[in-house]
Amino acid sequence: MKLLSYTHQGREGWGALDAGGQGVVDLGRRLPHIAGVRQLLEGDAPAMSQAREAWAGATADHALCDVQLDLPVRQPPRIFCIGVNYAHRNAEYKDGSELPRYPSIFMRVPDSFSAHGEPLLRPAESQQLDYEGEIGIVIGQGGRRIPRETALAHIGGFTCINEGTIRDWVHHAKFNVTQGKNWFRSGAIGPWLVTPDEYPAGLGHLRVRTRVNGETRQDDTTEHLMFDFAYLVHYLSTFAPLLPGDVIATGTPIGAGIRFDPPRFLQPGDVVEVEVTGVGVLRNVIEAEAQ
Known part of the structure; x- marks a missing residue:
């Protein structure tokens, strides 16, 4: 299923994309004891079975x-x-460093992301809004110290992420990137969450592509990840109990705007699309944030 949260005529709801991909099945109405997608994930297999039964043929x-x-x-x-997780990106830094032993990690707050179709905001304080297309993992079954061998079973679904960044603010301090990564609605997540059963042949090599105004800027597959999905779930759960609904942005390929000469930052009116195998396309237009 492609699970989604939405607003219709001022009312919040949740549900799933219908089989034709053009309609929304209101699962909240059919399953009133489940308050939303996060609560569905918390209910694990029994709740997901109820959702599939309610969705089938609806x-x-x-x-x-x-x-x-x-x-x-x-x-x-x-x-x-996760920062710098594609092997090509490590080389992109041209600093002669060896491949890392452990993943680089930073955190973002929810309101730093817009939904599909909402604008991404370029703040008045910077002209350096950049894009980073990524594959997003959403945790289904939580846990602590999850073995790598069983880690994939803890994934509730996949989504598209534009991990938008204000580049000059990333470099305000020596040892952190937090302030450049958490500007209000500078990134996006969506359009929906695709459950693992939508990949009947297994995950294989998922592709992520980023387009700006129709021009492909990023294009790579998970074949080149230094730390794969199972390892990331295992590693993160070692120091933090993972919770249903937690999101993991798994890293961006080469081709972000900062890496061009001269850099190609996003301008108001630009259209950014992030496409992930089996998920679809996350689309947002850039707007200048009102002061």
Whole structure:
């Protein structure tokens, strides 16, 4: 299923994309004891079975074009972001460093992300809004010290992420990137959460592509990840109990705007699309933030 959170005529709801991909099945109405996508994930296999049964063969309650999509999981508990996870990106730094032994990690807050179709905001304080297309993991079954061998079973689904960054603010301090990574609505998550059963042949090599105004800027597959999905779930759960609804942004390929000469930062009116295998396309337009 493609699970989503949405607003329709001022009312918040949750559900799933219908089989045709153009309608929304209101699972909240059919399963009133489950408050949202996060609560569905918390219910684990029994709740997911109820959702699939309610979804199967159901007629859409709303046209997709008539709803405003929200983040797939509203207010995710934590958003873990992995830096420099594609081997090509390590080389992109041209600093002669060897491949890392452990992943680089930073955190983001939920309101630093817009939903699919909402604008990304370039703040008045900077002209350096950049894009970073990524594959997002959403945790289903939580846990602590999860073995790598069973880690994939803890994934509740996949989504698209634009891990937008204000580049000059990333370099304000020596040992952190927090302030450049948490500007209000500088990134995006969506359009929905795709459950693992949508990949019947296994995950294989998932592809992530980023386009700006139709021009492909980033294009790579998980074949080149230094730390794969199972390892990330295992590693993060070693120091922090993972919770249903936690999001992991798994890293961006080469081709971000900062790496061009001269840099190609996002301008108001630009359209950014992030496409992930089996998920679809996350699309946002850049706007200048009102002061």
